[in-house]
Amino acid sequence: MRQRLTTPSAADHPGRLAPWRTARSTGPSQLATIAATAAVILQPAILHAQEFQRGDGFYVSWWKVLILLPFVWIWVKGCDFVNTDSQRIGDDIAMPQDVWTPIVVFTFMVLFFVSLLIPNFIGCVAVCAVASLAPVLTYVFMRNAKVNPEIRVLTPKHISEWLKGGGKRGVVERTLPHEQGAPVEFQPIGAGGGEQLIRARGNVPSYLLVKQLVADLIDRAADRAMFDYSAEQVEVRFDVDGVWHPLEPRDRESGDALLESFKLLCGADPKDRRGRQHGEFKCKYKKEKYSGSLTSQGTKTGERVLVAIDYGDKFNTLEEIGMREKLREVASKHIRGSAGMVLISAMPTGGLSTLWTVTMKSTDRFTRDFVCLIDKGKKEPAVENLAVHEYDLAAGQTPDQLIPQILLREPEVLVAPEPPNGETVRMLCHQVNQEHQLSIISVRAKEVSEALLRVLLLKAPPVDFAKAIKCVINVRLVRKLCKDCKMAYEPSPQDLQRLGIPPGRVQYLYTEYQPPPPDSDQKPLPPCETCGGIGYRGRTGLFEVLEVNDAVRQVLAKQPKLELLRQAARQAGCRTLQEEGILLVAKGETSLNELRRVLRG
Structure with missing residues (x-):
C-alpha cells in the first residue's frame, strides 16, 4: 500500500513545532543500529588518537644553522659598510644612502627565507652565499669606478693595509684627504654635480683652500668675498653687513689654485680667465645648509671674482626687520x-x-x-x-x-x-x-x-x-x-x-x-669672538x-x-x-x- 506524508500535530511533540516526517516512525531498534554503525566507523580514529605520542623535539639541525650563521654575519657587516660609506660619499658619486642601504638589507632577507625552502642543503648554502655577498660586491664595484684610487676598497692595496692593521677597517674609516681642513661638506648640484665635485677634489690642497674660504665667510657672517687678481697678488675683501673689509692679500700661486678648484666645483672653466662665468654650489657647515654662487669676469689687470653666500631669509616680519x-x-x-x-x-x-x-x-x-x-x-x-x-x-x-x-x-x-x-x-x-x-x-x-x-x-x-x-x-x-x-x-x-x-x-x-692709544699703558683686548x-x-x-x-x-x-x-x-x-x-x-x-x-x- 502506498505510504503518504502526514503532518504531525503539536500534540505529538509538545513545546515545539512538529517537523515533516514519514508515516513510519523511527523506533528504538533503529537508533541502536545507527549507534553501533558509528562506533565501528570511528573506532580506528579513536584508537589512533590514543596511540599518538609527541617526540622529544630538536628537529632543527643545529650544525646546519651554524653553517648559515657566517653568511648572516657577512650580511650584517656588509650592511654596516654600505650604510656608512654611502652616507659619507654616496651623494657625491650618485649612489645615495637611501637607495643602496635598502638594496643590501632586503635582498639578503628575501633570498635567505627563500633558501630555507630549498630541500637540498647545498643549494640553500649557495643561495645564502650569493645573497650575502652579491649586493655588497655590486656596491663596491660601482663605487670603486667612481672614486679616486686612494679610497677604493677590496683592492690588493686596501686588503694589504687591512691585514697590516690587524683586521681594522683602515681606509674605509680613516679621514679621507678631502675631508681634512675646515668641516665644510660640499654637495653636488644637478646631474653632473657629482663629477664636478670629484674633479674639484682632485687637487686636495686647492680644494682645502676652497673649504677654508667658505668657512671663513660663514664664520664672519660675510655675504660676499671679492678677489681682484693682478700680476703679483690677489686682493681680498669681505662684505660683512654691507661694508667691505680688506683682508691680507694672497699670493698669486695660492689664489690661482683656489680659483681653479672653485671653478671646477661650480661647473665653470678654470682655463677661461677673460670671459664672464657664473656657477652655483651648495654646502653644509656646522649642521647648517647654505647655497652660494661664484661669478668671474676678466679685467684689464687680471680677473675679478665674486663669491656670494645665501643665508636664506634673515627677516620674516616687519618687526624682525626693525620697524616700530x-x-x-x-x-x-x-x-x-x-x-x-x-x-x-x-x-x-x-x-x-x-x-x-x-x-x-x-x-x-x-x-x-x-x-x-x-x-x-x-x-x-x-x-x-x-x-x-x-x-x-x-x-x-x-x-x-x-x-x-x-x-x-x-x-x-x-x-x-x-x-x-x-x-x-x-x-x-x-x-x-x-x-x-x-x-x-x-x-x-x-x-x-x-x-x-x-x-x-x-x-x-x-x-x-x-x-x-x-x-x-x-x-x-x-x-x-x-x-x-x-x-x-x-x-x-x-x-x-x-x-x-x-x-x-x-x-x-x-x-x-x-x-687704547699707542702711548697708553692699557693693553688692547683680543678681537671679539662674536663680531x-x-x-x-x-x-x-x-x-x-x-x-x-x-x-x-x-x-x-x-x-x-x-x-x-x-x-x-x-x-x-x-x-x-x-x-x-x-x-x-x-x-x-x-x-x-x-x-x-x-x-x-
Missing part, C-alpha cells in the same frame, strides 16, 4: 588693504630685496589670489602662495604685455618689483582706480619723496598714479653694535642738542670698541613710512618736485630717516658713526 609698532600699523593697514597702491623703496644694495620679501610675507596672500610679475634675470627669494609670472626684459619683453592675459584669471592683487616702464604702472593704476584692487610695486630710491618721483620718471601718468598711491615705505639697513664689545661714553650737552635729545633723557651713548673685531654684528632697518594724503597727491599730480614732496610728506607726519636713526642711537642699538655712514649713502 606705530609704523607697522600704518604699513600693515595698506599692504593688507582691499585697494590702493603701495610703493616699496630702498637703495640698490641697502635692503630693497629684503624689504620686498618681508612685505610679501606680511600680506594676506593665503586668503587672496596674489600674482607677481618679475623679470627673469632677477632673483628674489621664493614666497609661498605667490604666483610668479616671469618676463624676459633682456629679450625686450615687458610686464604690460603679460597683464591682459593674467587679468583673465581675475587675480585679486598684482605685485611687480621694479616695473621697467610707465605702461606697466599705468595698467596697475587702472586696476587700482577702476577695479578697486591692491597693487604693490618697488623702486630704487633714497627716501619716500624720491621714490614717488622715480615712478613718474618711468613716464607713468601723474594723475592716475597720484590717485592710486596710498602708502610709500623706504628703508636703510644700519649695522647693530656688537653686544659683547660695544663701549659706553657720556655725550656732551652739545652732542645731545645736535641730536635733538632733551638733556637728562639719555645718560650714555654707545660706540664700537676703540683700542671678529669689527664692532658690529647684524643689521636692522631705519624706516620712512608715508601715508599719502590729498596734499601729497596734489603736489604729485601738479608740481612733482623733490623739495615740495619732502615738505608735503613732512606735513603728513612722515618722520625722516635721521629722526628714526637717532632713536636707535639713543637706545644703544647703533652708533652715531654708523648712522652718519648710512645717511651719507
